[in-house]
Amino acid sequence: MQERGAPLLYVWNQGGQTMGDPGAFNSYYPTFLRYVGTALVLALIIYLTYKGLRKLGVKTEAATGFALITPWLVGRILLTAFPILLSFYLGFTEYNILWDRPRSLEDPLFNYKRALSIKIVTFDKDERVSIARLGQLGAAGPDVVRYRELDSFVIGDKRYVIAASDIYLLKAIWLTLRYAALSIPLGMAGALGVALLLNQRVKGVGYWRTLYYLPAVLPAAAVALLWFWLFAPNRGLINWALGPIYSLTGSEPLGWFTDKDLVLPSFVIMSLWGVFGANTVILLAGLKNIPPDLYEAASIDGAGTLVKFRRITIPMLSPTLFYTLIMGVIGALQLFTEQAFIPTDRADGWFVNWFLYNEAFNFGRMGYASAVGWLYAVLIIAVTLIVFRSSTAWVFYEGAREREPGGAKA
Amino acid sequence: MLRIARVIVLLAVIVALLPAPSSSAQDKVTIRITTWAGVEEAAELQLIIDEVNASQDTFQIIHEPKPADYYTVLQTALAGGVGPDLMWLDQDHMPWAWEGVLLDISEFLANDERAVADPDDYFPGVWQTVALSDGVYGLPWIAQPVVLFYNKGIFDEMGVAYPTPDWTWDEFRAAAVALTNEAHYGFTLNGWPPPYIWIWGNGGDIVSADLTQAPVDDPAVVEAVQFYADMIYNVECCPSQETIAEEGFGEMFKAGRVAMFMGGAADDLDRVEGLDVAVSAVPKGNVTGENTTFAWIAATAINANTAYPEEAYEALVLLTEGIHHWKIVSPRISQANVEHLVASEPRKEANAADIIAAVPYMRGFTLFPGFSEFMGVLWGDYFNPAFSGEDAAEALAPDARILLEDVLASQ
Numbered sequence: 001m002q003e004r005g006a007p008l009l010y011v012w013n014q015g016g017q018t019m020g021d022p023g024a025f026n027s028y029y030p031t032f033l034r035y036v037g038t039a040l041v042l043a044l045i046i047y048l049t050y051k052g053l054r055k056l057g058v059k060t061e062a063a064t065g066f067a068l069i070t071p072w073l074v075g076r077i078l079l080t081a082f083p084i085l086l087s088f089y090l091g092f093t094e095y096n097i098l099w100d101r102p103r104s105l106e107d108p109l110f111n112y113k114r115a116l117s118i119k120i121v122t123f124d125k126d127e128r129v130s131i132a133r134l135g136q137l138g139a140a141g142p143d144v145v146r147y148r149e150l151d152s153f154v155i156g157d158k159r160y161v162i163a164a165s166d167i168y169l170l171k172a173i174w175l176t177l178r179y180a181a182l183s184i185p186l187g188m189a190g191a192l193g194v195a196l197l198l199n200q201r202v203k204g205v206g207y208w209r210t211l212y213y214l215p216a217v218l219p220a221a222a223v224a225l226l227w228f229w230l231f232a233p234n235r236g237l238i239n240w241a242l243g244p245i246y247s248l249t250g251s252e253p254l255g256w257f258t259d260k261d262l263v264l265p266s267f268v269i270m271s272l273w274g275v276f277g278a279n280t281v282i283l284l285a286g287l288k289n290i291p292p293d294l295y296e297a298a299s300i301d302g303a304g305t306l307v308k309f310r311r312i313t314i315p316m317l318s319p320t321l322f323y324t325l326i327m328g329v330i331g332a333l334q335l336f337t338e339q340a341f342i343p344t345d346r347a348d349g350w351f352v353n354w355f356l357y358n359e360a361f362n363f364g365r366m367g368y369a370s371a372v373g374w375l376y377a378v379l380i381i382a383v384t385l386i387v388f389r390s391s392t393a394w395v396f397y398e399g400a401r402e403r404e405p406g407g408a409k410a
Numbered sequence: 411m412l413r414i415a416r417v418i419v420l421l422a423v424i425v426a427l428l429p430a431p432s433s434s435a436q437d438k439v440t441i442r443i444t445t446w447a448g449v450e451e452a453a454e455l456q457l458i459i460d461e462v463n464a465s466q467d468t469f470q471i472i473h474e475p476k477p478a479d480y481y482t483v484l485q486t487a488l489a490g491g492v493g494p495d496l497m498w499l500d501q502d503h504m505p506w507a508w509e510g511v512l513l514d515i516s517e518f519l520a521n522d523e524r525a526v527a528d529p530d531d532y533f534p535g536v537w538q539t540v541a542l543s544d545g546v547y548g549l550p551w552i553a554q555p556v557v558l559f560y561n562k563g564i565f566d567e568m569g570v571a572y573p574t575p576d577w578t579w580d581e582f583r584a585a586a587v588a589l590t591n592e593a594h595y596g597f598t599l600n601g602w603p604p605p606y607i608w609i610w611g612n613g614g615d616i617v618s619a620d621l622t623q624a625p626v627d628d629p630a631v632v633e634a635v636q637f638y639a640d641m642i643y644n645v646e647c648c649p650s651q652e653t654i655a656e657e658g659f660g661e662m663f664k665a666g667r668v669a670m671f672m673g674g675a676a677d678d679l680d681r682v683e684g685l686d687v688a689v690s691a692v693p694k695g696n697v698t699g700e701n702t703t704f705a706w707i708a709a710t711a712i713n714a715n716t717a718y719p720e721e722a723y724e725a726l727v728l729l730t731e732g733i734h735h736w737k738i739v740s741p742r743i744s745q746a747n748v749e750h751l752v753a754s755e756p757r758k759e760a761n762a763a764d765i766i767a768a769v770p771y772m773r774g775f776t777l778f779p780g781f782s783e784f785m786g787v788l789w790g791d792y793f794n795p796a797f798s799g800e801d802a803a804e805a806l807a808p809d810a811r812i813l814l815e816d817v818l819a820s821q
Contacts, residue, residue: 036421043418097489098509131809144816233652255652346790361482363783364509 042071091371094142096364103142110141111371117165119147125157134163168346169372172355173379178264179351180332180383183271188324190275192317195283209284216277224341227270231256260348267351270338279324286320287313315396322395329387333380352376439469439718441725443496443710444487446480447473458732465728469721471496488713495716496726499548501539501707501774507547508779513712514545518723525744526731533705535773536741540709542777548711549726551733553741554674555772556603556704557765558693562686564594564669573670575701575767577693579608579637582670586647589669595649596669599642600659603672603692604704605793608634610773611695611702616788617818621778624814626792627807630697635803639796674706675765676738681757689761691768705772707741739769746770779821787813 050067054060091111095102107113114137121134134147147163150170154160164170198209215223230237239246239253246253256266294312303311314321336353344350350358356376360369447455452475459471474494476483481503487493488511499506506512519527526549529537536553540546558573565572570588577585586596609616614630617623625631643651649662663671664682672692673679680687691701710730716722734740738755746769748762758765775781792810796803 040418040421043421047418096509097485098506098511100510128805131812143820146813146816232656234656236656253652258651258655345794361485363786 042074045070045074087370087373090367091374093367094365095367095370097360097366098364102367105142105367106140110139111368112375113137113139114141114145114165114368115169115372115375117147118150118170119163121147121161121163123152123159123161125154125159127159129159129161134161137165168350169352169355171347172350172352173376175264175348175350176333176335176352179267179271179335180329182264182268183332184325184328186268187271187275187279187328188321190272191277191279191324192283192321194275194280195287196313198280198284199287209281212276213281214276215273216281220337221341223273224270224338227266227273227338228257228342231266231270233258257342257344257349260345263344263349267335267338271332279328282324283317283320286317289320290316316398318395319397322391326384326387329383330380333376333383438467439721441469441471441496441718441722442474442494443471443498443725443729444474444476444484444494445498446477447475447498448477451475452477454736455733458729458736462725462728462732466724469718469725471725471729491715493713493715495713495718495722496710496729497713498551499709499711501709501777502782502785504539504542504547504709504711505777505779505781506711507542507545511714512547513714513716513719513722514547515549515712515723515726516544516546518720519546522727524727524731525742526734527727531742531744533741533743533746533769533772536705536707539707539774539777540711548709549730550707550709550741551730552676552706552708552737553739553769553772553774554676554706555739555765555768556607556672556692556706557675557768558690559663559671559673559677559679559687560690561663561666561669562688563666564589568669572688573690573693575691575694577690579611579693579696582693583637583641583647586641586670590645590647594667594669595645595662596647597641598648598654598659598662598668598671599638600651600654601642601789601793601797602659605635605638606775607672607692607702607704608638608695610704611693611698611700613695613697615776616814617776617778617784619776621776622815622818624784624811624818626788626814627804627811632803632807635793635796635807639799639803642797643799675768676755676758680761689764691764691771701768701771703768703772705774707774739765778818780817784814784817787817 046067049070050063053063053066058066090102092105092108093102094105094110105111117137117139119135123129123133129149129152131146131148134149137145137147139145145165147165148167150162150164150167152159152161194212198205198212202208231239233239233253233255236256238256242254254262256262290313294316295308298308298312334353335351336357339351339354352372356369356373359372360366443459445452445455452473455475456473459473463470484493484497493511499512504512519529525531529541529546532550533553536550540548540550560573562572568589568591570585573582573585582597589596606616609631612630612634614625614628614634616626616631618625626635641648643649649657649668654662657665657667660671660673660677660679662668663679664685666685671679675689680689692703694700695702710726710733712719712722712726734742734745735750735754738751738758740746740750740754746766748766751762751766752759778784788810791813792803792806795801796806
C-alpha cells in the first residue's frame with residue numbers, strides 16, 4: 001500500500017516493497033519537476049505561437065512550422081544567444097564565477113588593454129632584462145599588471161625587448177595560428193589523397209571506405225590518449241620506430257610533448273589523424289559529383305592523368321575544398337579536447353581555448369576570459385573572411401559561367 | 411487545438427498536485443555533501459554518513475561524489491546556485507572563503523562544547539587553513555604530513571644505512587646518489603614533494619607574516635629552491651621527466667625503481683606486495699633543526715547559501731568526528747597518537763610510530779586572498795623555470811618577488 005503523502009510515482013511499488021531507493025528519488029524530485037515544468041512551458045509556447053500566428057492570418061502550414069521550431073528557438077536564445085551576449089558584457093567587468101555578480105571596472109576597457117598592450121623597451125645589449133624596467137600597464141584595474149618579455153632582438157649595442165601585458169595569451173595565439181597554418185594544408189592534401197584512392201574502382205571499395213572513416217567515430221579523448229602513448233619518449237611506438245636513427249646519430253630520444261620546440265609538431269602530426277574522416281567523405285562526394293563526360297572529352301583531346309587532375313578535378317572540386325578549408329580553419333583555431341588530455345607547459349604549449357578555459361575556471365578571471373573570447377572570435381572571423389575573399393580567385397562555381405562579368409543580370 | 415490546450419492544463423494540474431517527496435524523510439531536511447571520493451572511498455564514507463543519518467532525526471545527509479574535474483564541477487554548481495550544502499576543499503581552495511561562498515561557523519563553534527568543535531584541539535599549522543580573516547570556514551578532516559618512504563631492499567643491496575630523523579639534507583642527497591644505479595634511482599621529484607619543505611626547513615617562507623612581502627629572494631629561500639632544482643630530473647640521483655611521464659611517479663616506487671619517496675602518511679606505498687617499505691620523518695631543516703614538513707590538509711566547508719545552516723553545521727560536526735576515526739592522520743592533537751591512528755587504519759600499524767613522530771612538525775600554507783594566483787606566479791615564474799634548468803634560482807628570484815608582491819598588493 002502507498003503511504004500517506006508519498007509521491008504518486010511510488011504507486012508502482014510491489015507488495016509493499018518500494019522500488020529503488022526513496023532517498024535517491026527525494027533528491028531527484030526537484031530535478032524531475034524542472035524537467036516536467038520545462039516540457040510544459042515549451043508546449044505552452046508552441047501552442048501560443050501557433051494561436052498567435054493564426055490570429056495574425058498566417059496560413060496553417062506556416063504557423064505549424066513556426067510553432068514546431070519554437071522549442072529549438074527558445075533553446076538557442078536561452079542557451080546560446082544569451083551566454084554570448086552576457087559574455088560580451090562580462091568582458092567589461094571583473095568577475096569570478098563564485099561571486100554573486102560581476103564587479104564594475106574603473107576602466108571598462110581594462111580587460112582588453114590587459115590582453116593587447118604591447119610596447120618596445122630598449123636595454124643595453126648585455127644588460128639583464130629586469131621586469132622592473134619593463135613597467136606596469138597604465139590602465140586602472142583590480143590587478144597590478146606588468147609588462148613581460150615576449151621576445152627581443154639586438155641591433156648594434158642595443159637590445160630591443162618586445163614586452164606585452166599578457167605574454168601567455170599572445171604566445172597561445174601565435175601557437176594556434178601556426179598550428180592552423182601547418183595542419184590545415186597537410187590535412188587537406190592528405191584527405192584529398194585518400195579520397196582519390198577511395199574513388200578508384202577497386203574490389204570491396206565499400207569496405208575500404210568504411211575502414212577509413214572509422215577513426216572519425218572514435219571519441220576525441222580516446223584518440224588524444226592514444227597519441228599520448230604513441231609519442232611517449234622511451235616506450236612510445238614513434239620513438240621506437242625512430243630508434244635506429246637515434247642510435248645512428250647518437251642523439252637522445254625526442255621528448256615530444258615535453259620539449260617546448262616539439263609541442264607544435266606533435267600536435268600537427270596528431271591532427272593528421274583527421275585526414276581519415278569527415279573531410280575524406282566530403283571530398284569523395286565532391287569527386288563523385290564531377291561529371292564523367294568532362295574526363296572523357298579531355299581524354300579524347302589527349303589529356304594525361306596529371307592534366308585532368310589539374311584542369312578538371314581541382315577546379316570542379318574547388319567548392320568542396322573551399323568548404324573543408326573553412327571548416328578546417330575554424331576547427332584548428334578551436335583546438336581544445338586534445339590539449340585537455342595532454343599536459344603541456346603554459347609558456348610554450350597552450351592553445352588559445354585552453355588558455356581561455358584556465359583563465360575562466362582555474363584563475364577565477366571570467367571577465368578577462370570573456371574579453372579574450374571576444375577578441376579571439378573577432379580574429380577567427382577575420383581569418384575566415386580573408387579565406388572567403390580569396391575564394392573568388394580559386395573557387396569555381398558551375399553556375400557562375402552564366403553570369404556576365406560584374407554580376408548577374410536579369 | 412482546444413483539446414491540446416486542455417491536455418496541457420491537465421498535465422500542469424497533475425504535476426502541481428504531485429505531493430512533495432517526503433515519505434520516509436517527512437520531517438527531515440536534506441543536506442547534500444559533495445566530495446571528490448572515488449568508488450571505494452565513497453563506499454567507506456557512506457558507512458559514516460549512514461551512521462550519522464541514523465543517529466538523529468532532523469536531517470538526512472546525501473552524498474554526491476564527483477571524482478572527475480572536482481573543482482570545475484563544484485565551482486560551476488556554486489555559480490549556478492545549485493551548490494551542495496557541504497563540500498570537501500583542500501587547503502589550496504580554502505581561499506574561496508574570500509569569494510563569499512563559504513559559511514563562517516565561528517559563532518556555532520563558540521557555542522559548541524564537543525571536542526571536534528574545539529579550535530584548540532587542532533594543530534595550529536592545520537587550523538590556520540580554516541581560520542581565515544576573522545572567521546572560521548570549515549573543519550579540517552585530514553592533515554597528512556609528508557614523510558619519507560624507503561625501500562629497505564634497495565638500501566640493503568647498495569649497503570646504505572637506513573634514513574633516520576637525524577639526517578641532514580646533505581646526507582639525504584648523498585644517500586640518493588649512492589642508491590642510484592642502472593636498475594633504480596635514489597629519489598624522485600617532479601614538483602612533488604612540495605618545495606616548501608626545504609624552504610620552511612631553511613627558515614624561509616614564500617610570504618611574510620603581514621602578507622605584504624614575498625621574500626623569495628631571501629638567501630634561505632634561494633638556497634632551498636636551488637637544492638631542489640639540483641636534484642630534480644638529475645639522473646645522478648633521480649629519474650628524468652620523460653622517465654617519470656612514462657613509468658608513473660608513485661608507480662616507480664611501487665615497482666622498486668626508486669629507493670626513497672616522499673608521500674603523504676596515508677599513501678599505500680608501505681603495503682606493496684613484495685616490497686619491504688619503512689617510513690621515516692623527512693630530514694632535518696638546515697635552520698629549524700626540526701623535521702619540518704608539509705601537511706596535505708583538507709576540510710569540509712558549508713555553502714554560504716545553504717538553506718539550512720543549523721542542520722548543515724550539525725551534519726558537519728558529526729561527519730567530521732566520524733571522518734577523524736577513518737582518515738589518517740587526524741588533524742586533532744588529542745588524536746595524534748599511535749593507538750588512534752592504528753584504530754583508524756590498521757594497515758599502518760608497522761609504521762604508525764614513525765608517522766606520529768612527524769606530526770608535530772607539519773604545517774600547511776599561510777592563506778590569503780589571491781592565493782591561487784600567487785601560487786600560479788610562484789610556480790610559473792620561479793619554481794618551474796628553476797626546476798627545468800632554464801635559469802638559476804638566484805637569477806629568477808628578484809623578478810619573481812616583484813610579480814608576487816604585485817599579487818599581494820592587488821588584494
